[in-house]
Amino acid sequence: MMNGFPRPTELAQAWIREVIGAGDVAVDATTGNGHDTRFLADCVTPSGLVHAFDVQQLALDVAKKYCAEFQQIQWHLVSHALLEQHVTAARAVMFNLGYLPGADHQCMTHASETISAIDAACRILQPGGRITIVCYPGHAGGDEETAAVVEHVTALGSGWHIVKYEKLATRKAAPLLLGMEKQRTLQKQWAKMNHGCAWR
Numbered sequence: 001m002m003n004g005f006p007r008p009t010e011l012a013q014a015w016i017r018e019v020i021g022a023g024d025v026a027v028d029a030t031t032g033n034g035h036d037t038r039f040l041a042d043c044v045t046p047s048g049l050v051h052a053f054d055v056q057q058l059a060l061d062v063a064k065k066y067c068a069e070f071q072q073i074q075w076h077l078v079s080h081a082l083l084e085q086h087v088t089a090a091r092a093v094m095f096n097l098g099y100l101p102g103a104d105h106q107c108m109t110h111a112s113e114t115i116s117a118i119d120a121a122c123r124i125l126q127p128g129g130r131i132t133i134v135c136y137p138g139h140a141g142g143d144e145e146t147a148a149v150v151e152h153v154t155a156l157g158s159g160w161h162i163v164k165y166e167k168l169a170t171r172k173a174a175p176l177l178l179g180m181e182k183q184r185t186l187q188k189q190w191a192k193m194n195h196g197c198a199w200r
């Protein structure tokens with residue numbers, strides 16, 4: 001909690017919980033220590049599937065231990081920019097940008113790759129599904145990435161419901177959360193693109 005209000009990471013999970021359930025496919029685009037991966041695996045149950053991406057072996061090793069009791073997770077040691085090579089459809093995609101706490105801070109997400117990954121997530125997302133993006137403008141590089149991501153997502157416009165959650169009047173730029181929901185009116189277009197294939 002953040003003085004009574006939820007932290008962006010907590011609220012992201014609450015927003016995702018509203019749209020996924022047993023048997024769904026979900027993506028953790030930035031696995032890190034695996035908190036969102038574990039949350040998603042719990043939501044989709046063993047009949048569903050979670051795709052977990054990270055570029056650091058260290059992160060996947062830690063996350064695998066943290067999620068050891070869940071069989072419904074596929075681990076991908078590749079950039080989330082390559083999302084579509086591994087996932088054709090999903091009900092939810094979660095991004096938690098920046099660097100892995102306690103690890104090499106140089107290994108962090110970067111605007112150009114993040115935006116490619118967001119675009120890929122938008123294409124594979126099932127209508128009615130949601131994408132959440134936690135951004136960290138308070139560290140070097142994170143400010144530029146946040147600005148670029150907010151601008152890019154805002155420009156998506158039609159076909160999407162887009163929201164932003166941000167603590168105001170802070171001394172240091174606080175983490176913020178973007179939420180995107182694909183409108184159900186895109187169902188026909190989506191089905192055509194996916195040639196009617198199942199969600200996974």
Ligand SMILES: C[S@@+](CC[C@H](N)C(=O)[O-])C[C@H]1O[C@@H](n2cnc3c(N)ncnc32)[C@H](O)[C@@H]1O
Nearest residue numbers: 030032033034035036054055079080096100109
């Ligand atoms: C803030 S951490 C994620 C925290 C995580 N959600 C958790 O619950 O612990 C950001 C992660 O993104 C990873 N990352 C950086 N660039 C990436 C990329 N291009 N594709 C996938 N993951 C990336 C980092 O290695 C780091 O583990």
